[in-house]
Amino acid sequence: MKNLLFSKSHEWVKIEGNKATIGLSDYAQHELGDIVYINLPSIGDKITIGESFTDVESVKAVSEVYSPVSGTITAVNDELESQPELINNAPYDAWIVTVELSDKGELMTKEEYEKFCK
């Protein structure tokens, strides 16, 4: 978790070279409540910084997930289709997509993010 970066819209990003892995922060899953469904995107989809690339359903609401980076989706965590609760239980293990990076937006370190959430 140390090397994760965070966006203002509460996604975490792990950047390895030109590959980025994206998930939801603990703060996000806590605010959302029990997640019952995630509307997963597809491999090959192009995503853009600040634009919604998926949405997440809790029992009473649907929330957009905004992309912290731009690029093309190279992998999707299909496990989340049948077990969306993994996002609540282990937010930093439950990755949503991996992306071939073309650009990244403003990202915070873990410390900066924790300050941001207060």
Added chain:
Amino acid sequence: MSKYTPHTKEDLEIMLKAVGINSLDELYQDAPKELIVKELKINEGMSQMAVEKAFQKITAQNKVYDTILRGCGAYDHYIPAPVAALTGRSEFLTAYTPYQPEISQGILQSIFEYQTLMCELSGMDVSNASVYDVGTAVGEAITMCRERRNKVVVAGAVNPQTITVAKTYCKAGDTQIIEIAPKNGVVDIEALKAAIDADTACVIAQCPNFFGLIEDMEALAQISHEKGAKFVYIFNPIAATVLSTPKECGADIAVAEGQPLGMPISFGGPYLGILTCNEKMTRRMPGRVVGQTVDKNGKRAFVLTLQAREQHIRREKALSSICSNQALCALTAVIYLSLMGKEGMRQVADACISKAHYLAEQLSAVKGIKLKYQGEFFNEFAIETDKYNKKVTDTLDKEGILGGLKINDTDSIWCVTEKADKATLDKVVSIFKEVK
């Protein structure tokens, strides 16, 4: 004072005093004086007796036929007496859609049973609580399939009214709709194959089709899937008991007009839009869905479920804005199916098939009349003849018979249900025989 508000003069005075004004007019003091209506230019009103007489005069102009030999989307099936007796109960007839659904367990249970019965009829995995009619069901099916692809192919002879509604839905979403003309009354397979491409969201076909013919729906589903398109099967709920189910044919979505299930023809409505799909597409299905669960005491209970699909939660991201269902008509279908049972439904279908084939046989034996298409049909068929003229129509009319629907100068589509009797069918044939 209006006859419909229950407040007495005394009630009004108490309320006015509580609010601190002297008259009802003072409630509107903020409205510009020139906008307040001084008089409504309408009649004084009539007594109940006079109203009844006026309406009787109007309805006397209706012609109610004893025998209806016309289908094309609305079918004259027998409605057992308990259906109207039950749906006429005020708890069902006047109830509005529940806003705190969990309190209306009875209504939810009836919708759950409706959904279950629709899955049994179609073989599909999931049904919603219904939509307005087959037209909206097809429109919603298109919306369900339209994700990354924006073309729709209508294969063969689908009811033109259904296509009209589908086109309205497509127009709103800039979806291109391509109609493949039928060949010999059924889907032109080669033309269909050529029309489906990587941008085709779904292929829509109807069986029995508009001409009454049975299509090879399994083959159509396969062709659709080969190119990655979904297959939408428009089925007939009575024929569904004797044909391969949409599920067996590989349909992704199965829709139908539920009117034959206990609803009268009613000059076009209210009807019932049946919408079912495979489990994979469940979350793309619009409208209400009732689910079964347990309450805190472990007792079975019903709820509205998967509501995060709906527009009151998903808002502009919702696939559809429909947030209602045809509750009374859905209930009618439940009652009809429960009364008829599997055996009864089968008997209805068998009677429809045999009576329609009898009429087709007898009519095509008349000189100058021939069956327009070869191929298996359920209970509708098209004939080609010059003999279906005004004289025939007038004679049929006098006998209380509504004949087949003329679709052009020579062709007409005829339908026979379990209600027709042999004597009447023979009379129709003899009327045609008289034409020189």
